[in-house]
Amino acid sequence: MKKILVIVGPTAVGKTDISIDVAKALDTEIISCDSVQIYKRLDIGSAKPTIDEMQGVKHHLIDFVEPDQNYSVSEYRQDAQAVISKLHAQGKIPVITGGTGLYVNALLYEMHFGENASDETYRQSLESKAELEGNNAVHDLLKQVDLQASEKIHPNNIRRVIRALEINKVTGKNVGDFTLDPVRTKAYEVVLIGLTRERSKLYDRINRRVDLMLEAGLIEEVEKLKKSGLDDSFQSMQGIGYKEVLAYLNGLYDLDAMISLLKQNSRRYAKRQMTWFKRYEEIQWIDLETFSSKEAVVKTILSTI
Incomplete structure (x- = not known):
């Protein structure tokens, strides 16, 4: 049976970097499993990989939905399965990576x-x-x-x-x-990898990521989205990072309170993600803190296929 490799984990754990190296080693392409990276113009707050960060690896299902449009889990399933079929036809093992649990479910189950x-x-x-x-x-x-x-x-x-x-x-x-x-899919064999870190170190990474997003212009990004007519009634603007900054721009919080809330909500989201992914009995967990190098992590993941 043809395989898919699914790499999941909480926000800021390091999925993007590792999945790109895995995809390069497999000579394959990546299918994003992130419900915010799908949107155009939502770049900084979604931690969307840049062209340079992609290192020539083709990414699917990012940056293709207008932010004033809704996009459902059923649409994701249809779009992702189309790419999976295309890659399988080329003899490649698709690498799916992201942290949106409902999207993962859509690929694991016949929903x-x-x-x-x-x-x-x-x-x-x-x-x-x-x-x-x-x-x-x-x-x-x-x-x-x-x-x-x-x-x-x-x-x-x-x-x-x-x-x-x-x-x-x-x-x-x-x-x-x-x-x-739900009934597990019989369309392909799923190799499911979960990346994790010790909680305090993960939370430090989350806090640092928020600071870097703000330095990179997250507030300015949300300002432009707001000026284009987007508000918190749109699905795209309900993502963590966007709803907090939007509330700040609307005068609901001062800057320090917004930053504190954004970090807190990001940490809580990471905790919910871990709870979600721990439900999968077949998931193979990799604690990134126990590896001396990224190369060793990639080698371990490749050995599971």
Whole structure:
């Protein structure tokens, strides 16, 4: 069976740098798995790799959606699978890398989007809420409309939680006996690698990244987006880094408070990402702090294929 290599991990752990070296070693291409890097003009806050950083490795599914447009998980799945098929036809192993858990799920599971009861806009809003506020925030919504379902579905099973809410909204009925359990994909073999670091060191990297983003012009980037008519009602502007700076520009925080909040939200997001990825039983964890060089990390990843 043809393979895909999926490299995940929390924000700022070092996925981009390592995945590029892995892709070079495999003579293949990278498919981004990041729900903010998809947007054009959202460069600094999304930590989108520059042309120089890509080192000649072709990247797919970054910088291709206008920031005033919505883009759903189902669209991501369709677009990513098209690239996967193309690379497999060329005899290459696609390298998928990023930190958006719902995008990872879309490639690992046969998720039946658009069946019968479907409300794409509502589902997108729930996906964004889960991404930004955590699974419990969405699970609390389910408690309000379908208590029985909320007692059966764990908050971390966010796909089922969102599907139950969608069914309730569209049909006005509780999820009842609907079958919502996901089925693992048989389209390809998945090699799943998780990158991690000791928490205090990861948090230091996150704080440093925020400082570097601000030095690189994050506030100016958001100012331009705001002047183009974008506000926090747009999906693109709900990403961490963009919503905090936008609130600062709107006078809700002073500069120091905004920076502190941005770092705090980034750290909390990293914690939620780790919780999400730990659910995958087959994930092979690599603690980057235990390696003496990046080359050793790359060699270890290549040995798993």
